[in-house]
Amino acid sequence: MINRWSTLRVDDADVMDLGVIDTPSLGRHADALASRRPGPRELFQRWDAQQWKIADIDLEKDIQEFRTRVPARLREELERLIYTFIIGEYTGTDLLSPVLLGCPEEWDLLFVTTQASDEAKHTELMFRIGRELLGVDETPEAMLRTAWEMTEPAHRELSLIEGEIMGDVVNNPSDYEAWLRGVTLFHMVNEGVLAVSGQRLIVNLLGRARILPGLRSSFAALTRDESRHISYGCHALRLGLQEGHREAVEDVLERTLPLAMELADFSARTGDALWQLQIQGARRVFAHVGMSETFTDHVFTSLLTQNKSDKETAHVR
Numbered sequence: 001m002i003n004r005w006s007t008l009r010v011d012d013a014d015v016m017d018l019g020v021i022d023t024p025s026l027g028r029h030a031d032a033l034a035s036r037r038p039g040p041r042e043l044f045q046r047w048d049a050q051q052w053k054i055a056d057i058d059l060e061k062d063i064q065e066f067r068t069r070v071p072a073r074l075r076e077e078l079e080r081l082i083y084t085f086i087i088g089e090y091t092g093t094d095l096l097s098p099v100l101l102g103c104p105e106e107w108d109l110l111f112v113t114t115q116a117s118d119e120a121k122h123t124e125l126m127f128r129i130g131r132e133l134l135g136v137d138e139t140p141e142a143m144l145r146t147a148w149e150m151t152e153p154a155h156r157e158l159s160l161i162e163g164e165i166m167g168d169v170v171n172n173p174s175d176y177e178a179w180l181r182g183v184t185l186f187h188m189v190n191e192g193v194l195a196v197s198g199q200r201l202i203v204n205l206l207g208r209a210r211i212l213p214g215l216r217s218s219f220a221a222l223t224r225d226e227s228r229h230i231s232y233g234c235h236a237l238r239l240g241l242q243e244g245h246r247e248a249v250e251d252v253l254e255r256t257l258p259l260a261m262e263l264a265d266f267s268a269r270t271g272d273a274l275w276q277l278q279i280q281g282a283r284r285v286f287a288h289v290g291m292s293e294t295f296t297d298h299v300f301t302s303l304l305t306q307n308k309s310d311k312e313t314a315h316v317r
Helices: 007-012 023-035 040-049 060-068 072-101 106-132 140-149 153-171 176-209 213-242 246-268 272-289 293-316
Strands: none
Touching: 007 023, 007 213, 023 176, 023 213, 023 272, 040 106, 040 213, 060 213, 072 106, 072 140, 072 153, 072 176, 106 140, 106 213, 153 176, 153 246, 176 213, 176 246, 176 272, 213 246, 213 272, 246 272, 246 293, 272 293
16 A cells, blocks of 8 residues: 555545545645646546446445534534535536537547536435435435525526526537637636535545545545546646637636635635635646636736635624
């Protein structure tokens, strides 16, 4: 066994073994993979080698611990985060269809199809966790309705933009720039900021408390899958920038990143340190895509200024 940190530990672990890998290793995995700049064919091969089954995740111990060992405040936080992922994973499954429709090359289509499979698996896993861990005796439709009622205004605003951008891809599937806008929203913002921030938060919380091994393994598996998705987005957008579509990518980021970071900050509730880590992670994704330093500094300076203003306003209230 490799004791030092290595991306191989995350790459090769079985699904329940992912839950015992240290949090920093999991947190660095997406960045380590994106740094290698894999293309869709290599990412397809990684997906093929990293398959896991929902049935292999053992929640029996979690069900008992959730009711007896988890402090009430942490239980409430986990319930809220799980509901966020119930709606997030289902929405991801739904929104990926336009990206599939507009794939420009054969290997793009093949890899994005694997991602659609991942999103469907993640959605059913969240439904299972809702049923077995939260004890929610509801249909998927009812779970989604409950989850939607718990969303923040920024989430609803982001959903309206998602509908607009993905609608353009559906209406113009051969429009490469429209497709790049969809990839920017889905892979760079939803996956690269929102999804990974929530996943890492849950893995970190459970790792420190040494409880709920099945839930931690579940979100560690999602984190590993997300690494492939983010790397694909970086690949597709690098090519898009090289072909002259920088303004379209920048426009989507300027409109949606503040909303995503607002949601990531709300979901963390752990102060400035974690928010700063999320900023650093998002900046690394920008670097992997090839966004200019001028634009990157502009976007993140604005985010930091707005965050400081929001906290000062909240303090006054």
